[in-house]
Amino acid sequence: MFNAVIRRSTRGPLDIDDSPLQPDEVASPTSSVFPLPTHQQQLLSPISLSSNQSQFASPRLSSPRATPRLPSPTPGSNVSNQTYRTAPSHQVSNMSNYQNPQKDFGYLLRPEIYHPLTLLDVPPPFRVSSLQPSTDTPLESLISGGHFRSAAIKAAQLLTSSGIAPSDHEAIFSLIYTRLSCLTLCNATALAAQEVKALEDLNSSYYLDDLTGAHLAPWELRVLAVRLQGMGFNDARRGVMGYYELGREARLTLTALKKAGRDQNAAEIAMWDARLQDLGLRVASALIEMEDLEGAARHLKTLRVDNGRLRAQQALLWLYLGDVDAARKCIAAGADEQARDVILALACMGDAEYAAAVPIxxxxxxxxxxxxxxxxxxxxxxxxxxxxxxxxxxxxxxxxxxxxxxxxxxxxxxxxxxxxxxxxxxxxxxxxxxxxxxxxxxxxxxxxxxxxxxxxxxxx
Missing domain, CATH: 1.25.40 (Serine Threonine Protein Phosphatase 5, Tetratricopeptide repeat)
Known part of the structure; x- marks a missing residue:
């Protein structure tokens, strides 16, 4: 006779309960908000993979994730091997004397990445010249005016022009985020899902600052890229895995911030806590898109959401799943009066009680x-x-x-x-x-x- 072994409960990266720090979390160098790179990490350059090698780890394999096929250092680039090899060891250890090498993101400025936008799906009355904004209209004005198609075109033109330096990652990532967002808003999500492939694996060390370890891409772009890459590669599980990867990073950052002091880092703790809760809801949304409604319901039951806006979003997900009672429980506490009335009215509509929803x-x-x-x-x-x-x-x-x-x-x-x-x-x-x-x-x-x-x- 063999005795059955009871499986221990595990905690995923999106579980955000305030549990004591584990010894391995305290000793792990990745638990720091800004982990300092080791000397060996400084000497490594981005690795190029062959065309037939997988760029992302399969969700069924436990082997380490492969490094994406990012541009390798060239003799004339800012990230050449010579730059790393000639860095004295005392400069690596002394952060005040070490110059942070600028990374080359020129591979994101190639014109062939960005597709032309067709007007075939635009009704003829919208194609008249009087409705088209001027070519010299600033990008911010296009967005505020609702000209998302023109804003997407403008962002691509700015990216492919010679006015942006390949090392200016802030301008490059900001324009890419604008481009992808506007494409999704003008019914061109399929194009956005294809163009986002150029970013490849945003979790690669190539996108990290060599000195501070901070990510060079903005958080909003990374979150948007997770969903679009799942669509572009026709692998919905990739999106779920991407959200959990971001959740792991958010949880490690929260752990480090709380360890450093809650009072000194209260604003950052609140921001990362909201990000972690948002990622949990995005996982449920991704499961719904995969038509795994049972899995989405089980996942929603495990989430702790204390933000009023996010709690209303959680209630909307429950309504989409058809669980009206769970939606009402979500807004029973922690949501403002307006959000409660909206969810109650939608819940009445979900129960086909339209006469009761009208007065609300x-x-x-x-x-x-x-x-x-x-x-x-x-x-x-x-x-x-x-x-x-x-x-x-x-x-x-x-x-x-x-x-x-x-x-x-x-x-x-x-x-x-x-x-x-x-x-x-x-x-x-x-x-x-x-x-x-x-x-x-x-x-x-x-x-x-x-x-x-x-x-x-x-x-x-």
Whole structure:
């Protein structure tokens, strides 16, 4: 007879309970916020892998992750082998006398990385020259004005021009983040998933500062790249693994900050704690995209979320999974009154209790009519009220509510899509109404209101 061995419970990197430090965490050099590189790490240069060698570790293998195929040092580059070999040993140990070698990110400035954007999915009324911004419009103005397609083009032009030095990593990563974000906002996520491959493995040591060990890429870009690379490589598990890798880094940073002193690092601790909680919700979202709804539910039950905004996001994920009771429990404590009312109204809609949701939306609209809340939020409440009226059989009133939002200058994708659906329910000749809707939204763009749209936003 063999005695069964009970499996010990393990703790993943996204578990953020305040447990005592383990001895291995205290002694580990990676637990420091800014780990200093050893002499051997200073002498190593980025490794190039052959084309048939895997650049990422398989989730089923326990072997160490392979180094990505990053550009190798060349004799004339800033990261040449000669630079590292000629560095005196006393300069490596003395941080004040050692010059941090600048890394070459010129491989991210190649024009062939960035694809041209087609106008095939843009309705003709949006293609007129009067709606197109000037070529000399600053990038910030394009983004604030909602010209995301033009902003993506502008970011690619700035990246491929000769005005950026290959060692200026701040400007390069900022433009890449703008490019990828704008592509996702203008219905070109597939292109973003292809272009993000040029970054390869952002967890590689090549993206770390040789002196401080800090990551050179901004956190927002790393989080966005995880999802896009999972889509680009057609491997959803890669996204989940990427979030856990970032979670491990966030947990180590939190451990080091708390060890150094909670009072001195209170702001940084709060920031990294929020990042860790956000990563936990992103894992659940990735599991939902993989259609692993059972796994997403089990994962959500293990999360501790104490941030009010993130708690509302957790409730939305529960609603997506169909667990209305769990969504109500999420906002029972720790969320503000407005967030609780929104989740309660959505929960009523999830239970098909549309009549009970109507007074909640009306109360939210009335409370925000005094100018205390954002006009966009009030418009969102009015759209949800119109959806409730639609399910209650009041089709004409639903159409009136949605068209009034268009007249007020609102034209986000959900609004135009719902109104196009109402047109389909009203008449069999709905295409003429949809085309008229496109022209109305394009007219709003000429007035500086509304947003860009594609054919799918109007069900064309």
């Amino acid at each position: 939306w009306e109360r939210l609209i009335e409370a925000g009519s005094g100018g205390q809340r954002d006009d966009v939020e009030i418009a969102m409440y009015r759209q949800n009220l119109a959806v409730c009226l639609l399910y209650l059989g009041q089709l004409s009133l639903t159409r009136t509510h949605l068209e009034s939002l268009i007249d007020a200058g609102h034209s986000w994708r959900g609004l135009t899509f719902n109104l196009a659906t109402v047109y389909e329910l009203c008449t069999e000749r709905s295409r003429a109404l949809k085309i008229s809707l496109v022209e109305r939204v394009a007219g709003l763009r000429e007035e500086g209101r509304g947003s860009e749209g594609v054919n799918g936003d109007f069900k064309l």
